[in-house]
Amino acid sequence: MGRDIAVRRLDLGYFVRPASETDSGQPRVEPVLAYLVRHERGLLLFDTGIGAADPGTEAHYRPRRRALQEALSAAGAVLDDISVVVNCHLHFDHCGGNPLLGGRPVLVQDVELATARRGNHTFDELVDFPGVVYEELTGETEIWPGVRVVPTPGHTEGHQSLVLRKDDGTVVLAGQAHDFASGFASDQLARHAARQGVGQPLPAYPSWLDRLADLDPRRVLFAHDCSVWEPSQGGL
Numbered sequence: 001m002g003r004d005i006a007v008r009r010l011d012l013g014y015f016v017r018p019a020s021e022t023d024s025g026q027p028r029v030e031p032v033l034a035y036l037v038r039h040e041r042g043l044l045l046f047d048t049g050i051g052a053a054d055p056g057t058e059a060h061y062r063p064r065r066r067a068l069q070e071a072l073s074a075a076g077a078v079l080d081d082i083s084v085v086v087n088c089h090l091h092f093d094h095c096g097g098n099p100l101l102g103g104r105p106v107l108v109q110d111v112e113l114a115t116a117r118r119g120n121h122t123f124d125e126l127v128d129f130p131g132v133v134y135e136e137l138t139g140e141t142e143i144w145p146g147v148r149v150v151p152t153p154g155h156t157e158g159h160q161s162l163v164l165r166k167d168d169g170t171v172v173l174a175g176q177a178h179d180f181a182s183g184f185a186s187d188q189l190a191r192h193a194a195r196q197g198v199g200q201p202l203p204a205y206p207s208w209l210d211r212l213a214d215l216d217p218r219r220v221l222f223a224h225d226c227s228v229w230e231p232s233q234g235g236l
Helices: 055-061 068-074 110-118 181-195 208-214
Strands: 006-017 028-039 042-046 082-086 105-109 133-137 141-144 147-151 160-166 169-173 217-221
Touching: 006 055, 006 068, 028 068, 028 160, 105 110, 110 133, 147 208, 181 208, 208 217
Parallel strands: 042 082, 082 105, 105 133, 169 217
Antiparallel strands: 006 028, 028 042, 141 147, 147 160, 160 169
16 A cells, blocks of 8 residues: 655755865855655654854854744644654754754654764754653664654764655655765765676765665655755666
8 A cells, every 4th residue: 555645845044064164165055954744643854954053153154044933834834733853863954943842752863862962963952952852763763654764874873864655656855864966876876886796996885875775765855955866767
């Protein structure tokens, strides 16, 4: 039986990545995107936008925020409608709206929460706030029928993505597993070349790509890129 799961992308602002952090040596403006998932069990929010930061971080990244309430309203929802929050990781540009959602379960990998609580990872007030309720996951977990969390470490050790088995094919909400769809595509090509027996040297690719391939994604969406990856006609 198919599952009617709907996904809506939410625009929650942008930041300016300084030249010192880009491959091109030029500053780059990056969107901050979250995703609202409508499921028969309720509404799931994947990431919550840019949180308050200290003056140094504000000056470094120059973020411009769109209020989570405003973005949800444009999608026909309000804060009280949200049943559960899933954060790909706990950097301040991904969990900034979490304090607005006290009382809802927040699903994170246990290693990610432990890292955040050790400090120098994010801002403490975005991690432990009044009403916070964490559900710590260890590895891959199906949280609702057709909705599965898959660890995709790299950007952080506890990074996770969300896999949705929709009627029209599987959608992966990849968060910041890759900064850009083009990077994901490059790693897919490296994996394909390796599986075809192309000799070394080849670029390395993360081992979790094999697990995502098993799930046969038709679309992959990202946290800092409006582009969407889709498989070539030849598949994965």
